[in-house]
Amino acid sequence: MRRPIRSRAVGAVLVALALVVSACGDDGSGDGTKEGPTITVGSFDFGESVILGEIYAQALEAAGYPVSRAFNLGTRDVVNPALKSGEVDLIAEYTGSLLFFKRGTPSADNAATYAAMAAAIADDGLVALAYAPAEDKNGFVVTAETAAALGVTKVSDLAAYNGTLILGGPTECPDRPLCLPGLQEVYGLDFASFRPLDAAGPITVAALEGGEIDVAVLFTSDGMIAAKGFVLLEDDRNLQPAENIVPITTDEIIAAYGDDLVALLNAVTAAITTAELSELNKSYSIDATDADTLARQWLEDHGFI
Incomplete structure:
Protein backbone atom coordinates (compact mmCIF):
# COMPACT_ATOMS: atom_id res chain seq x y z
CA MET A 1 0.00 0.00 0.00
CA ARG A 2 1.36 3.43 -0.96
CA ARG A 3 1.68 6.08 1.70
CA PRO A 4 -0.47 9.23 1.50
CA ILE A 5 1.05 11.97 -0.62
CA ARG A 6 2.97 14.44 1.47
CA SER A 7 3.06 18.15 0.77
CA ARG A 8 5.79 19.67 -1.34
CA ALA A 9 6.85 21.70 1.67
CA VAL A 10 7.61 18.52 3.58
CA GLY A 11 9.53 17.23 0.57
CA ALA A 12 11.56 20.42 0.42
CA VAL A 13 12.55 20.09 4.08
CA LEU A 14 13.63 16.49 3.56
CA VAL A 15 15.66 17.38 0.47
CA ALA A 16 17.39 20.19 2.35
CA LEU A 17 18.22 17.87 5.25
CA ALA A 18 19.52 15.21 2.89
CA LEU A 19 21.76 17.72 1.16
CA VAL A 20 23.24 18.76 4.51
CA VAL A 21 23.85 15.14 5.52
CA SER A 22 25.35 14.25 2.13
CA ALA A 23 27.61 17.29 2.19
CA CYS A 24 29.07 16.14 5.49
CA GLY A 25 30.39 13.01 3.83
CA ASP A 26 31.38 14.61 0.49
CA ASP A 27 35.06 14.59 -0.38
CA GLY A 28 34.74 17.73 -2.53
CA SER A 29 35.15 15.88 -5.81
CA GLY A 30 31.79 17.22 -6.98
CA ASP A 31 33.17 20.72 -7.77
CA GLY A 32 33.52 19.67 -11.40
CA THR A 33 35.23 21.21 -14.40
CA LYS A 34 32.17 21.66 -16.62
CA GLU A 35 30.26 24.93 -16.52
CA GLY A 36 26.61 24.56 -15.64
CA PRO A 37 24.18 23.93 -12.81
CA THR A 38 25.05 21.51 -10.03
CA ILE A 39 23.32 18.17 -10.60
CA THR A 40 21.63 17.01 -7.41
CA VAL A 41 21.44 13.22 -7.45
CA GLY A 42 18.74 11.81 -5.19
CA SER A 43 17.71 8.40 -3.90
CA PHE A 44 14.79 6.67 -2.25
CA ASP A 45 15.13 5.47 1.32
CA PHE A 46 16.50 1.97 0.68
CA GLY A 47 19.95 0.59 0.02
CA GLU A 48 19.65 -0.32 -3.64
CA SER A 49 18.57 3.22 -4.50
CA VAL A 50 21.47 4.71 -2.55
CA ILE A 51 23.93 2.45 -4.39
CA LEU A 52 22.49 3.46 -7.77
CA GLY A 53 22.58 7.10 -6.75
CA GLU A 54 26.27 6.80 -5.88
CA ILE A 55 27.01 5.07 -9.19
CA TYR A 56 25.46 7.91 -11.17
CA ALA A 57 26.92 10.62 -8.93
CA GLN A 58 30.47 9.28 -9.13
CA ALA A 59 30.23 8.71 -12.89
CA LEU A 60 29.19 12.33 -13.35
CA GLU A 61 31.91 13.60 -11.02
CA ALA A 62 34.56 11.60 -12.85
CA ALA A 63 33.46 13.25 -16.10
CA GLY A 64 33.75 16.71 -14.57
CA TYR A 65 30.13 17.53 -13.82
CA PRO A 66 29.32 19.44 -10.60
CA VAL A 67 27.35 17.09 -8.34
CA SER A 68 25.62 17.14 -4.98
CA ARG A 69 23.78 14.31 -3.25
CA ALA A 70 20.35 14.08 -1.63
CA PHE A 71 20.01 10.47 -0.54
CA ASN A 72 17.45 8.58 1.57
CA LEU A 73 14.71 11.10 0.79
CA GLY A 74 11.81 8.74 1.35
CA THR A 75 9.16 7.28 -0.90
CA ARG A 76 8.08 8.26 -4.41
CA ASP A 77 5.49 10.57 -2.83
CA VAL A 78 8.41 12.74 -1.68
CA VAL A 79 10.90 12.16 -4.47
CA ASN A 80 8.62 12.81 -7.45
CA PRO A 81 7.56 16.31 -6.31
CA ALA A 82 11.22 17.07 -5.55
CA LEU A 83 12.13 16.17 -9.15
CA LYS A 84 9.29 18.23 -10.57
CA SER A 85 10.27 21.28 -8.51
CA GLY A 86 13.97 21.01 -9.41
CA GLU A 87 15.13 20.27 -5.86
CA VAL A 88 16.46 16.97 -7.20
CA ASP A 89 17.81 16.64 -10.75
CA LEU A 90 18.48 12.94 -11.21
CA ILE A 91 17.29 9.71 -9.63
CA ALA A 92 17.30 6.02 -10.54
CA GLU A 93 13.66 5.01 -10.93
CA TYR A 94 11.78 1.84 -11.87
CA THR A 95 9.77 1.87 -15.11
CA GLY A 96 6.67 -0.05 -13.99
CA SER A 97 6.38 1.51 -10.54
CA LEU A 98 6.75 5.05 -11.90
CA LEU A 99 4.15 4.38 -14.61
CA PHE A 100 1.77 3.01 -11.96
CA PHE A 101 2.42 6.09 -9.81
CA LYS A 102 1.36 8.20 -12.81
CA ARG A 103 -1.86 6.12 -13.00
CA GLY A 104 -0.72 4.05 -15.95
CA THR A 105 -0.75 0.27 -16.32
CA PRO A 106 2.65 -1.42 -16.71
CA SER A 107 2.96 -4.62 -18.70
CA ALA A 108 5.61 -7.28 -19.12
CA ASP A 109 6.73 -5.52 -22.31
CA ASN A 110 9.82 -3.58 -21.25
CA ALA A 111 9.84 -1.19 -24.20
CA ALA A 112 6.09 -0.48 -24.08
CA THR A 113 6.16 0.13 -20.31
CA TYR A 114 9.13 2.46 -20.73
CA ALA A 115 7.47 4.40 -23.56
CA ALA A 116 4.25 4.85 -21.60
CA MET A 117 6.17 5.95 -18.52
CA ALA A 118 8.30 8.43 -20.48
CA ALA A 119 5.18 9.96 -22.00
CA ALA A 120 3.45 10.14 -18.62
CA ILE A 121 6.24 12.20 -17.00
CA ALA A 122 6.98 14.49 -19.96
CA ASP A 123 4.41 17.12 -18.95
CA ASP A 124 6.14 17.36 -15.56
CA GLY A 125 9.33 18.55 -17.24
CA LEU A 126 11.00 15.20 -16.62
CA VAL A 127 13.01 13.09 -19.04
CA ALA A 128 13.51 9.33 -18.95
CA LEU A 129 16.90 8.27 -20.26
CA ALA A 130 17.62 4.75 -21.53
CA TYR A 131 16.60 1.90 -19.23
CA ALA A 132 18.89 -0.78 -17.83
CA PRO A 133 18.79 -4.55 -18.32
CA ALA A 134 18.52 -4.71 -14.52
CA GLU A 135 15.08 -5.10 -12.97
CA ASP A 136 13.90 -5.20 -9.37
CA LYS A 137 10.54 -6.99 -9.30
CA LEU A 233 14.00 -18.75 -12.28
CA GLU A 234 13.41 -17.05 -15.61
CA ASP A 235 9.92 -15.59 -15.94
CA ASP A 236 9.71 -17.07 -19.44
CA ARG A 237 6.00 -16.36 -19.93
CA ASN A 238 6.26 -12.78 -18.70
CA LEU A 239 3.95 -12.86 -15.71
CA GLN A 240 5.61 -9.92 -13.97
CA PRO A 241 5.39 -6.32 -15.27
CA ALA A 242 8.58 -4.60 -16.35
CA GLU A 243 10.57 -2.86 -13.60
CA ASN A 244 13.77 -1.79 -15.34
CA ILE A 245 16.11 0.64 -13.63
CA VAL A 246 15.89 4.00 -15.43
CA PRO A 247 17.51 7.35 -14.65
CA ILE A 248 15.05 10.24 -14.60
CA THR A 249 16.29 13.79 -14.99
CA THR A 250 14.85 17.20 -15.87
CA ASP A 251 14.45 19.26 -19.03
CA GLU A 252 16.70 21.91 -17.48
CA ILE A 253 19.61 19.54 -16.93
CA ILE A 254 19.32 18.15 -20.46
CA ALA A 255 19.22 21.69 -21.87
CA ALA A 256 22.27 22.68 -19.82
CA TYR A 257 24.50 19.73 -20.69
CA GLY A 258 23.09 18.13 -23.81
CA ASP A 259 24.07 14.93 -25.59
CA ASP A 260 27.34 14.30 -23.73
CA LEU A 261 25.53 13.95 -20.42
CA VAL A 262 22.88 11.70 -21.95
CA ALA A 263 25.51 9.48 -23.58
CA LEU A 264 27.43 9.07 -20.32
CA LEU A 265 24.38 8.19 -18.24
CA ASN A 266 23.04 5.83 -20.91
CA ALA A 267 26.38 4.00 -21.06
CA VAL A 268 26.43 3.56 -17.27
CA THR A 269 22.82 2.37 -17.25
CA ALA A 270 23.40 -0.16 -20.03
CA ALA A 271 26.01 -1.91 -17.87
CA ILE A 272 23.73 -2.49 -14.86
CA THR A 273 22.38 -6.06 -14.73
CA THR A 274 20.03 -7.75 -12.30
CA ALA A 275 22.70 -10.23 -11.19
CA GLU A 276 25.18 -7.44 -10.48
CA LEU A 277 22.54 -5.48 -8.61
CA SER A 278 21.94 -8.52 -6.41
CA GLU A 279 25.67 -8.72 -5.68
CA LEU A 280 25.80 -5.02 -4.85
CA ASN A 281 22.80 -5.35 -2.54
CA LYS A 282 24.46 -8.31 -0.82
CA SER A 283 27.65 -6.33 -0.26
CA TYR A 284 25.69 -3.36 1.09
CA SER A 285 23.11 -5.03 3.30
CA ILE A 286 24.90 -8.20 4.38
CA ASP A 287 28.62 -7.38 4.18
CA ALA A 288 28.04 -3.75 5.33
CA THR A 289 30.16 -2.20 2.59
CA ASP A 290 29.52 1.51 2.06
CA ALA A 291 27.58 2.53 -1.03
CA ASP A 292 30.31 4.93 -2.17
CA THR A 293 32.92 2.15 -2.02
CA LEU A 294 30.67 -0.24 -3.95
CA ALA A 295 29.90 2.37 -6.58
CA ARG A 296 33.55 3.28 -7.07
CA GLN A 297 34.56 -0.35 -7.48
CA TRP A 298 31.70 -1.04 -9.91
CA LEU A 299 32.61 1.99 -12.02
CA GLU A 300 36.28 0.98 -12.05
CA ASP A 301 35.39 -2.58 -13.05
CA HIS A 302 33.32 -1.27 -15.96
CA GLY A 303 35.88 1.28 -17.09
CA PHE A 304 33.97 4.45 -16.24
CA ILE A 305 36.58 5.80 -13.83
Whole structure:
Protein backbone atom coordinates (compact mmCIF):
# COMPACT_ATOMS: atom_id res chain seq x y z
CA MET A 1 0.00 0.00 0.00
CA ARG A 2 1.36 3.43 -0.96
CA ARG A 3 1.68 6.08 1.70
CA PRO A 4 -0.47 9.23 1.50
CA ILE A 5 1.05 11.97 -0.62
CA ARG A 6 2.97 14.44 1.47
CA SER A 7 3.06 18.15 0.77
CA ARG A 8 5.79 19.67 -1.34
CA ALA A 9 6.85 21.70 1.67
CA VAL A 10 7.61 18.52 3.58
CA GLY A 11 9.53 17.23 0.57
CA ALA A 12 11.56 20.42 0.42
CA VAL A 13 12.55 20.09 4.08
CA LEU A 14 13.63 16.49 3.56
CA VAL A 15 15.66 17.38 0.47
CA ALA A 16 17.39 20.19 2.35
CA LEU A 17 18.22 17.87 5.25
CA ALA A 18 19.52 15.21 2.89
CA LEU A 19 21.76 17.72 1.16
CA VAL A 20 23.24 18.76 4.51
CA VAL A 21 23.85 15.14 5.52
CA SER A 22 25.35 14.25 2.13
CA ALA A 23 27.61 17.29 2.19
CA CYS A 24 29.07 16.14 5.49
CA GLY A 25 30.39 13.01 3.83
CA ASP A 26 31.38 14.61 0.49
CA ASP A 27 35.06 14.59 -0.38
CA GLY A 28 34.74 17.73 -2.53
CA SER A 29 35.15 15.88 -5.81
CA GLY A 30 31.79 17.22 -6.98
CA ASP A 31 33.17 20.72 -7.77
CA GLY A 32 33.52 19.67 -11.40
CA THR A 33 35.23 21.21 -14.40
CA LYS A 34 32.17 21.66 -16.62
CA GLU A 35 30.26 24.93 -16.52
CA GLY A 36 26.61 24.56 -15.64
CA PRO A 37 24.18 23.93 -12.81
CA THR A 38 25.05 21.51 -10.03
CA ILE A 39 23.32 18.17 -10.60
CA THR A 40 21.63 17.01 -7.41
CA VAL A 41 21.44 13.22 -7.45
CA GLY A 42 18.74 11.81 -5.19
CA SER A 43 17.71 8.40 -3.90
CA PHE A 44 14.79 6.67 -2.25
CA ASP A 45 15.13 5.47 1.32
CA PHE A 46 16.50 1.97 0.68
CA GLY A 47 19.95 0.59 0.02
CA GLU A 48 19.65 -0.32 -3.64
CA SER A 49 18.57 3.22 -4.50
CA VAL A 50 21.47 4.71 -2.55
CA ILE A 51 23.93 2.45 -4.39
CA LEU A 52 22.49 3.46 -7.77
CA GLY A 53 22.58 7.10 -6.75
CA GLU A 54 26.27 6.80 -5.88
CA ILE A 55 27.01 5.07 -9.19
CA TYR A 56 25.46 7.91 -11.17
CA ALA A 57 26.92 10.62 -8.93
CA GLN A 58 30.47 9.28 -9.13
CA ALA A 59 30.23 8.71 -12.89
CA LEU A 60 29.19 12.33 -13.35
CA GLU A 61 31.91 13.60 -11.02
CA ALA A 62 34.56 11.60 -12.85
CA ALA A 63 33.46 13.25 -16.10
CA GLY A 64 33.75 16.71 -14.57
CA TYR A 65 30.13 17.53 -13.82
CA PRO A 66 29.32 19.44 -10.60
CA VAL A 67 27.35 17.09 -8.34
CA SER A 68 25.62 17.14 -4.98
CA ARG A 69 23.78 14.31 -3.25
CA ALA A 70 20.35 14.08 -1.63
CA PHE A 71 20.01 10.47 -0.54
CA ASN A 72 17.45 8.58 1.57
CA LEU A 73 14.71 11.10 0.79
CA GLY A 74 11.81 8.74 1.35
CA THR A 75 9.16 7.28 -0.90
CA ARG A 76 8.08 8.26 -4.41
CA ASP A 77 5.49 10.57 -2.83
CA VAL A 78 8.41 12.74 -1.68
CA VAL A 79 10.90 12.16 -4.47
CA ASN A 80 8.62 12.81 -7.45
CA PRO A 81 7.56 16.31 -6.31
CA ALA A 82 11.22 17.07 -5.55
CA LEU A 83 12.13 16.17 -9.15
CA LYS A 84 9.29 18.23 -10.57
CA SER A 85 10.27 21.28 -8.51
CA GLY A 86 13.97 21.01 -9.41
CA GLU A 87 15.13 20.27 -5.86
CA VAL A 88 16.46 16.97 -7.20
CA ASP A 89 17.81 16.64 -10.75
CA LEU A 90 18.48 12.94 -11.21
CA ILE A 91 17.29 9.71 -9.63
CA ALA A 92 17.30 6.02 -10.54
CA GLU A 93 13.66 5.01 -10.93
CA TYR A 94 11.78 1.84 -11.87
CA THR A 95 9.77 1.87 -15.11
CA GLY A 96 6.67 -0.05 -13.99
CA SER A 97 6.38 1.51 -10.54
CA LEU A 98 6.75 5.05 -11.90
CA LEU A 99 4.15 4.38 -14.61
CA PHE A 100 1.77 3.01 -11.96
CA PHE A 101 2.42 6.09 -9.81
CA LYS A 102 1.36 8.20 -12.81
CA ARG A 103 -1.86 6.12 -13.00
CA GLY A 104 -0.72 4.05 -15.95
CA THR A 105 -0.75 0.27 -16.32
CA PRO A 106 2.65 -1.42 -16.71
CA SER A 107 2.96 -4.62 -18.70
CA ALA A 108 5.61 -7.28 -19.12
CA ASP A 109 6.73 -5.52 -22.31
CA ASN A 110 9.82 -3.58 -21.25
CA ALA A 111 9.84 -1.19 -24.20
CA ALA A 112 6.09 -0.48 -24.08
CA THR A 113 6.16 0.13 -20.31
CA TYR A 114 9.13 2.46 -20.73
CA ALA A 115 7.47 4.40 -23.56
CA ALA A 116 4.25 4.85 -21.60
CA MET A 117 6.17 5.95 -18.52
CA ALA A 118 8.30 8.43 -20.48
CA ALA A 119 5.18 9.96 -22.00
CA ALA A 120 3.45 10.14 -18.62
CA ILE A 121 6.24 12.20 -17.00
CA ALA A 122 6.98 14.49 -19.96
CA ASP A 123 4.41 17.12 -18.95
CA ASP A 124 6.14 17.36 -15.56
CA GLY A 125 9.33 18.55 -17.24
CA LEU A 126 11.00 15.20 -16.62
CA VAL A 127 13.01 13.09 -19.04
CA ALA A 128 13.51 9.33 -18.95
CA LEU A 129 16.90 8.27 -20.26
CA ALA A 130 17.62 4.75 -21.53
CA TYR A 131 16.60 1.90 -19.23
CA ALA A 132 18.89 -0.78 -17.83
CA PRO A 133 18.79 -4.55 -18.32
CA ALA A 134 18.52 -4.71 -14.52
CA GLU A 135 15.08 -5.10 -12.97
CA ASP A 136 13.90 -5.20 -9.37
CA LYS A 137 10.54 -6.99 -9.30
CA ASN A 138 8.91 -10.10 -7.90
CA GLY A 139 10.74 -13.28 -8.80
CA PHE A 140 10.49 -16.99 -8.08
CA VAL A 141 13.56 -18.55 -6.53
CA VAL A 142 14.81 -22.03 -5.67
CA THR A 143 17.97 -23.29 -4.00
CA ALA A 144 20.88 -24.37 -6.18
CA GLU A 145 20.32 -27.92 -4.93
CA THR A 146 16.68 -27.90 -6.00
CA ALA A 147 17.54 -26.40 -9.37
CA ALA A 148 20.11 -29.13 -10.01
CA ALA A 149 17.96 -31.99 -8.71
CA LEU A 150 14.89 -30.97 -10.73
CA GLY A 151 16.70 -29.53 -13.72
CA VAL A 152 14.78 -26.25 -13.54
CA THR A 153 15.93 -22.88 -14.85
CA LYS A 154 12.59 -21.33 -15.84
CA VAL A 155 9.28 -20.92 -14.04
CA SER A 156 7.59 -23.05 -16.69
CA ASP A 157 9.89 -25.95 -15.78
CA LEU A 158 8.07 -26.26 -12.45
CA ALA A 159 4.96 -27.61 -14.19
CA ALA A 160 6.67 -30.99 -14.52
CA TYR A 161 6.47 -31.24 -10.72
CA ASN A 162 2.86 -30.17 -10.23
CA GLY A 163 1.38 -31.34 -6.94
CA THR A 164 4.75 -31.90 -5.28
CA LEU A 165 6.25 -28.49 -4.49
CA ILE A 166 5.55 -25.99 -1.70
CA LEU A 167 5.43 -22.29 -2.54
CA GLY A 168 6.28 -19.73 0.13
CA GLY A 169 5.65 -16.02 0.02
CA PRO A 170 3.75 -13.05 1.43
CA THR A 171 0.38 -13.71 3.01
CA GLU A 172 -1.47 -11.91 0.22
CA CYS A 173 0.11 -14.06 -2.52
CA PRO A 174 -2.98 -16.34 -2.98
CA ASP A 175 -5.07 -13.25 -3.76
CA ARG A 176 -2.64 -11.33 -5.99
CA PRO A 177 -2.83 -11.82 -9.78
CA LEU A 178 0.94 -11.58 -10.10
CA CYS A 179 1.54 -14.26 -7.47
CA LEU A 180 -0.25 -17.61 -6.98
CA PRO A 181 -3.25 -16.96 -9.28
CA GLY A 182 -0.86 -15.83 -12.03
CA LEU A 183 1.32 -18.87 -11.61
CA GLN A 184 -1.77 -21.04 -11.96
CA GLU A 185 -3.27 -19.22 -14.92
CA VAL A 186 -0.18 -18.25 -16.92
CA TYR A 187 2.04 -21.22 -16.12
CA GLY A 188 -0.48 -23.91 -15.22
CA LEU A 189 1.29 -24.58 -11.93
CA ASP A 190 -0.33 -26.61 -9.16
CA PHE A 191 1.55 -26.48 -5.87
CA ALA A 192 1.12 -29.07 -3.14
CA SER A 193 0.54 -26.17 -0.75
CA PHE A 194 1.23 -22.51 -0.10
CA ARG A 195 2.97 -21.36 3.05
CA PRO A 196 2.30 -17.76 4.13
CA LEU A 197 5.53 -16.05 5.22
CA ASP A 198 6.87 -12.49 5.17
CA ALA A 199 7.17 -10.23 2.13
CA ALA A 200 10.45 -11.34 0.55
CA GLY A 201 12.17 -11.07 3.91
CA PRO A 202 14.35 -13.15 6.24
CA ILE A 203 11.58 -15.61 7.17
CA THR A 204 11.10 -16.53 3.52
CA VAL A 205 14.85 -16.84 2.99
CA ALA A 206 15.22 -19.09 6.04
CA ALA A 207 12.29 -21.28 4.96
CA LEU A 208 13.79 -21.78 1.50
CA GLU A 209 17.28 -22.45 2.81
CA GLY A 210 15.93 -24.84 5.45
CA GLY A 211 13.86 -26.88 3.00
CA GLU A 212 10.52 -25.90 4.50
CA ILE A 213 9.46 -24.59 1.09
CA ASP A 214 10.66 -25.43 -2.42
CA VAL A 215 9.94 -22.16 -4.24
CA ALA A 216 10.12 -18.67 -2.72
CA VAL A 217 8.82 -15.29 -3.78
CA LEU A 218 11.71 -12.83 -3.53
CA PHE A 219 12.71 -9.62 -5.28
CA THR A 220 14.84 -10.27 -8.34
CA SER A 221 17.70 -8.05 -7.15
CA ASP A 222 17.60 -9.25 -3.52
CA GLY A 223 21.10 -9.54 -2.10
CA MET A 224 20.16 -12.84 -0.48
CA ILE A 225 19.99 -14.49 -3.91
CA ALA A 226 23.70 -13.83 -4.38
CA ALA A 227 24.56 -14.45 -0.72
CA LYS A 228 22.88 -17.86 -0.58
CA GLY A 229 23.58 -18.97 -4.12
CA PHE A 230 19.86 -19.23 -4.88
CA VAL A 231 18.67 -19.62 -8.46
CA LEU A 232 16.31 -17.00 -9.85
CA LEU A 233 14.00 -18.75 -12.28
CA GLU A 234 13.41 -17.05 -15.61
CA ASP A 235 9.92 -15.59 -15.94
CA ASP A 236 9.71 -17.07 -19.44
CA ARG A 237 6.00 -16.36 -19.93
CA ASN A 238 6.26 -12.78 -18.70
CA LEU A 239 3.95 -12.86 -15.71
CA GLN A 240 5.61 -9.92 -13.97
CA PRO A 241 5.39 -6.32 -15.27
CA ALA A 242 8.58 -4.60 -16.35
CA GLU A 243 10.57 -2.86 -13.60
CA ASN A 244 13.77 -1.79 -15.34
CA ILE A 245 16.11 0.64 -13.63
CA VAL A 246 15.89 4.00 -15.43
CA PRO A 247 17.51 7.35 -14.65
CA ILE A 248 15.05 10.24 -14.60
CA THR A 249 16.29 13.79 -14.99
CA THR A 250 14.85 17.20 -15.87
CA ASP A 251 14.45 19.26 -19.03
CA GLU A 252 16.70 21.91 -17.48
CA ILE A 253 19.61 19.54 -16.93
CA ILE A 254 19.32 18.15 -20.46
CA ALA A 255 19.22 21.69 -21.87
CA ALA A 256 22.27 22.68 -19.82
CA TYR A 257 24.50 19.73 -20.69
CA GLY A 258 23.09 18.13 -23.81
CA ASP A 259 24.07 14.93 -25.59
CA ASP A 260 27.34 14.30 -23.73
CA LEU A 261 25.53 13.95 -20.42
CA VAL A 262 22.88 11.70 -21.95
CA ALA A 263 25.51 9.48 -23.58
CA LEU A 264 27.43 9.07 -20.32
CA LEU A 265 24.38 8.19 -18.24
CA ASN A 266 23.04 5.83 -20.91
CA ALA A 267 26.38 4.00 -21.06
CA VAL A 268 26.43 3.56 -17.27
CA THR A 269 22.82 2.37 -17.25
CA ALA A 270 23.40 -0.16 -20.03
CA ALA A 271 26.01 -1.91 -17.87
CA ILE A 272 23.73 -2.49 -14.86
CA THR A 273 22.38 -6.06 -14.73
CA THR A 274 20.03 -7.75 -12.30
CA ALA A 275 22.70 -10.23 -11.19
CA GLU A 276 25.18 -7.44 -10.48
CA LEU A 277 22.54 -5.48 -8.61
CA SER A 278 21.94 -8.52 -6.41
CA GLU A 279 25.67 -8.72 -5.68
CA LEU A 280 25.80 -5.02 -4.85
CA ASN A 281 22.80 -5.35 -2.54
CA LYS A 282 24.46 -8.31 -0.82
CA SER A 283 27.65 -6.33 -0.26
CA TYR A 284 25.69 -3.36 1.09
CA SER A 285 23.11 -5.03 3.30
CA ILE A 286 24.90 -8.20 4.38
CA ASP A 287 28.62 -7.38 4.18
CA ALA A 288 28.04 -3.75 5.33
CA THR A 289 30.16 -2.20 2.59
CA ASP A 290 29.52 1.51 2.06
CA ALA A 291 27.58 2.53 -1.03
CA ASP A 292 30.31 4.93 -2.17
CA THR A 293 32.92 2.15 -2.02
CA LEU A 294 30.67 -0.24 -3.95
CA ALA A 295 29.90 2.37 -6.58
CA ARG A 296 33.55 3.28 -7.07
CA GLN A 297 34.56 -0.35 -7.48
CA TRP A 298 31.70 -1.04 -9.91
CA LEU A 299 32.61 1.99 -12.02
CA GLU A 300 36.28 0.98 -12.05
CA ASP A 301 35.39 -2.58 -13.05
CA HIS A 302 33.32 -1.27 -15.96
CA GLY A 303 35.88 1.28 -17.09
CA PHE A 304 33.97 4.45 -16.24
CA ILE A 305 36.58 5.80 -13.83
